[in-house]
Amino acid sequence: MSAQDIVVLVCFGVxxxxxxxxxxxxxxxxxxxxxxxxxxxxxxxxxxxPAGHVVGYSWAVILLVGGAAMAAxxxxxxxxxxxxxxxxxxxxxxxxxxxxxxxxVVYLGEGPGRGTDVDPLSPPRRAAxxxxxxxxxxxxxxxxxxxxxxxxxxxxxxxxxxxxLSSSVALAVALAVTGVLIAVAVLPLGLTALPLFLSPLxxxxxAFRRYVAVRETYRQGIRTLSRLTEVTGYTPxxxxxxxxxxxVAMGSVLAIPEREVFDLEYAALLHDIGQVAxxxxxxxxxxxxxxxxxxxxxxxxxxxxxxETGVMQEAAAILEHQTTPYRQMREFDEPIPLTSRVxxxxxxxxxxxxxxxxxxxxxxxxxxxxxxxxxxYDPKVxxxxxxxxxxxxxxx
Numbered sequence: 088m089s090a091q092d093i094v095v096l097v098c099f100g101v102x103x104x105x106x107x108x109x110x111x112x113x114x115x116x117x118x119x120x121x122x123x124x125x126x127x128x129x130x131x132x133x134x135x136x137p138a139g140h141v142v143g144y145s146w147a148v149i150l151l152v153g154g155a156a157m158a159a160x161x162x163x164x165x166x167x168x169x170x171x172x173x174x175x176x177x178x179x180x181x182x183x184x185x186x187x188x189x190x191x192v193v194y195l196g197e198g199p200g201r202g203t204d205v206d207p208l209s210p211p212r213r214a215a216x217x218x219x220x221x222x223x224x225x226x227x228x229x230x231x232x233x234x235x236x237x238x239x240x241x242x243x244x245x246x247x248x249x250x251x252l253s254s255s256v257a258l259a260v261a262l263a264v265t266g267v268l269i270a271v272a273v274l275p276l277g278l279t280a281l282p283l284f285l286s287p288l289x290x291x292x293x294a295f296r297r298y299v300a301v302r303e304t305y306r307q308g309i310r311t312l313s314r315l316t317e318v319t320g321y322t323p324x325x326x327x328x329x330x331x332x333x334x335v336a337m338g339s340v341l342a343i344p345e346r347e348v349f350d351l352e353y354a355a356l357l358h359d360i361g362q363v364a365x366x367x368x369x370x371x372x373x374x375x376x377x378x379x380x381x382x383x384x385x386x387x388x389x390x391x392x393x394x395e396t397g398v399m400q401e402a403a404a405i406l407e408h409q410t411t412p413y414r415q416m417r418e419f420d421e422p423i424p425l426t427s428r429v430x431x432x433x434x435x436x437x438x439x440x441x442x443x444x445x446x447x448x449x450x451x452x453x454x455x456x457x458x459x460x461x462x463x464y465d466p467k468v469x470x471x472x473x474x475x476x477x478x479x480x481x482x483x
Contacts, residue, residue, distance in 0.1 A: 092143045095136060098278050100156040102126035102285065107160025107176075109292055111258075112299075118172060119255070121262045121288050123160065124179060126281065127153050128224070128266025129273070131187040132217050134195070137277045146191040153183050178231035182224040189220045214267050221263040229255065243342035250344035261288070313356035321362040322372035325442055331355035333475065334433040340471040343425060347401075351426040354393075354405035358430060361388030373438035374410075382410040405430060413465045428465040432456065432472050435464070444483070449476055 106123025131149055135141050157180055165171035191197045194216065208216065233248040265284050272280035313327040334355040338348040359374065362385055369377050374385055386409055393403045408427035415421040439452035453473060460466050 088143050089140075091136065091140055095133065095142060095278065096144065096148070096152050098281055099126060099130040099133075100152045102281055103130070103153055103156035104160040104163075106285075107157050108164050109289075110164060110170075111292060111295055118175060119258060120160075120179065121258060121265075122285055122292065123157060124182065125262040125265040125269065125285060125288060127157075127179070127183045128186055128217075128221055128263070129269030129281065129284075131183060132190055132267065132270030133273050134191075135274050137274065146187050146197055149187050149191070150184060153187075154180050157183075174232060174235055178228040181231050182228040185227045186220050186224040189223065190217070194220075210271055214271055217267040217270060218263055221266060222259075225255070225259050225263065246344065247342045250346070254344075254346065261291075309353055309356050313360070316359050316362050316372070319363060321365065321368045322359050323442060326372060326437055327356050327359060329442060330358065330430070330433050330437050333436060333472075334429050336475045336479075337429050337433060337468065337471040338426070340474050341425065341429065341468070343429070347426055350399075350401040351405060351429060353399055353402040354409070354426065355430055355433065357393055357399075357402065358389060358406060358409055358434060359385070360392050361385040361390075364388045371438075371441065373441075375435050375438035379410075386410045409434070412463050414462050416465075417461070425465075425468070428468045429471070432464050432468045436472060436476075446480065449480065 103123045103126045106120050106126055109122055110118060110120050112118035130153055133142065157176060161171050161176050229248060229251050233244055233251055235247075265288060268284045269280050272284065276283065310328070313331075316322040317324050317326065331352050335348055335352050338351050343351070359372070362369065362372070362374075365385070369381070374382055377385070386406065389409075390403050390406050393399050393406060405424055405426045408423045409430045411421065411423050411427065411431075413423070413428060413431075416423045435456055436452050439455050440448045443449075453476065456464055456469055456472070460469055
């Protein structure tokens, strides 16, 4: 291995490690590291640098250096922020493995004791081949990531995979094109192609972080608004927050897409805001104990208030069915979103416990909800409630 090869390995390794540090993450969106992924694909496809120098390292060295760089970047982020997702890291490394083996072993025929052959294809055809390989590698990444819900059944796995696929298309195209451009441009430009083509992703990353900060501020505003009914004495203290936390946990068990879980959290925080239109508060603020006509009136007022904001239409759609009995869907095929069914059960549980964390209160609430199983509440959603309650009880 020559000095030039070592320089190439170091440059790509540093780029991948830095990309792992700058992770792109936000509530409701799949976390990813586009800089590291794009640099990794460029690394796998680079076989020649200027002056006709064919790189002398093998595919095994690429996987060793790439994997070490990913691990080092993730470890550094964990030490600084206490945050690391082993399954996400495994998925990215699996994508690098697939891209490297398909291009260098299957296509170029690299094997033990044999160096990489110079790619015989023209640049346009080579770029097209690389894009196809990247697409396959990214699908493998998604398969690994969606395996986290494999134990919840084929339907949950399929929902998670399709959601991750639809939410990743735009970013996947960007990092695939970037990785291919790096590999194609290394020959005429040298290693300057690495920072040149990664810079748009870096700028996009900073813009995205700005967007996340703005959205987090918006989220805090929603939480503050949700306390209006608590401050005015219509609902118990902490009720909206507890319902939101429980609904989000149940959504995770049911493998609801992350974007819908984000809307579910907003809806849960504001599900009782319509109570401010009542002349007299409901005793204890528990809408579960109100008459069905009063529940529907509160629901209508809540939806009207939320829709007037003009920016939470998805949350309003969830709130439109938060009091609808499950039997309406079972007997009359009324379309009730799964998120609405989750909110109904989460609200009922907190109304019944009143925020109490004792085992007696939890068991009594679950038993009361079981009395309405299949009539008021979706059995599948109630099963998710039981899982969350048991998990939290064990943790406590």
